Amino acid sequence: MKIAVVCANGKAGKRIVKEAVGRGLDVTAVVREENHSAAPKVIQKDLFDLTSHDLTGFDVVIDAFGAWTEETLPLHSTSLGHLCDVLSGTDTRLLVVGGAGSLYVNPEHTVQVADGPDFPDIFKPLAAAMAKALEELRKRRDVKWTYISPAGDFQAEGERTGQYILGGEELTLNDRGESVISYADYAIAMVDEAVDGGHIQQRISVVQK
Template sequence: MKIAVVCANGRAGRLVVKEAVERGLDVTAVVREDNQSVAPHVIKKDLYDLTKEDLAGFDVVVDAFGAWAPEDLPGHSTSLKHLCDILSGTDIRLCIVGGAGSLYVNKEHTLCVADGADFPEIFKPLASAMAKALSELRERHDVKWTYISPAGDFQAEGERTGQYILGGEELILNEKGESIISYADYAIAMVDEITKGNHIQQRISVVRK
């Protein structure tokens, strides 16, 4: 299986590459600058310069784009739109490293994590930008996308336990009542979805078991 990881030098991207390589997938890292991952192949290009030809022949493209600075937040929408446009009408799957703020906290799907009174104010602009990108993605019926939301507490330096619980649109908790997952366990879930998943045009979520 051939996969391309876009923004492979990011914290999530590097771990997805590592997990995929260790499982024997044929991995290409798409990076703007020198590759810091263990991918055997590299495309050195800005995400916005990628073309349909660059991504032809892959089975799955992973979008690991991340932006936190206020001026860069619109990139969540524009970068995802660009990838969708160049994958439109193809059989190439697009798996997106998503956010947790847009997960629903009621069965009516009218309230999200980011709507909670205890949601940190500092993260609201990011959650809003990622929710907007997801909303726009839901309108793309021409792309085989899967959006994977992490747990509320997404830990970059967290341990790799090798276990997780798969959820859907609603925030789920583990047996300890936690919404937590490490980047390493998230990478396991991402590669599982790449190799075995069939959640086409769906948002799924993961939490540490």
Template sequence: MKIAVIAANGKAGQLIVKEAVTRGHDVTAVVRGENKTVTQSTLAKDLFDLNAEDLAGFDAVIDAFGAWAPEVLPQHSTSLAHLCDALSGTGVRLLVVGGAGSLFVDADHTTTLNQTPDFPADFQPLAAAMQKALDELRQRDDVRWTYLSPAADFQAGGEKTGTYQLGGEELMVGSQGPVISYADYAIAMVDLAESGEHVGERVSVVHP
């Protein structure tokens, strides 16, 4: 497969690139500066400058973009809308590194994790921004998108176990709690790219 990973220099992006390269895929790292990933194929361009021509020819585009400072949180929505516009009608898969705050904690899907009393206040603005981006993504039927939410405890330094459990819209708790490492998340993301499943859906992942 030909795969582009946007924001490939980030912690999640680097591991996704590594996982895909290890499997023999043709991976292009889309970065703004010097390439820090294991692939030699790069596209040095800001996400907001990408166009349909840049992304043509890929089987899948994996969006690992993240923004955390208050002034740039709206870019979760604007960046995703920009990528959707660039990929509109092309048939290229768009797989999004999502957030956990929007996962439901009840079977009726009336309450999300970020609406629960114990959700950290410091993460509320980020969760709200990512929730808005997901809500807007759900309105797009012109793009073959998949949104992958991690478990609530998304561990950058967690070990790669090679195992994960894939779920749906609800928060899952595995044997170690609501935990997934970035490395195991990367496995799940590349598996989704390869399988072609869950188009137009949000799915989630946890350590079993």
């Protein structure tokens, strides 16, 4: 299986590359500058300069793009839109590192995590930008996409337990009532989806077991 990880130098990207390489998959890092991930192959190119030719032959493209500053938040939509355009009409699957703020907290799917009174104001612009990108992604019927939301507490330095619970559109809690997952365990879930998953044009979520 051939996998390309876009923005492989980021925290999530590096973890996903490491997990995929560790399983013996054929992994290519897509990076703007020098490759700092474990991927043995590299496409050194800005995400917005990627063409269909660049991504031809990959079974899965994993989008690990992230933007955090106010002026760059709209790039969540434009970057994802560009990748969709590049992969439109192909059999290459697009897996997206998503956010937790857009997960629903009621069965009617009318209230999201980011709507809650305890959701930090500082993260609301980011959650809104990522939710907008997801809503735009849902309209793409020409791309084999899967959007994977982490748990509410997404821990960059958390341990790799090797176990996770697969959820859907709603915020899922583990047996301890927690919504938490490490980047390492999230990477396991992402690569599992790449290898075995069939959640085409769906949003799924993961939480540490």
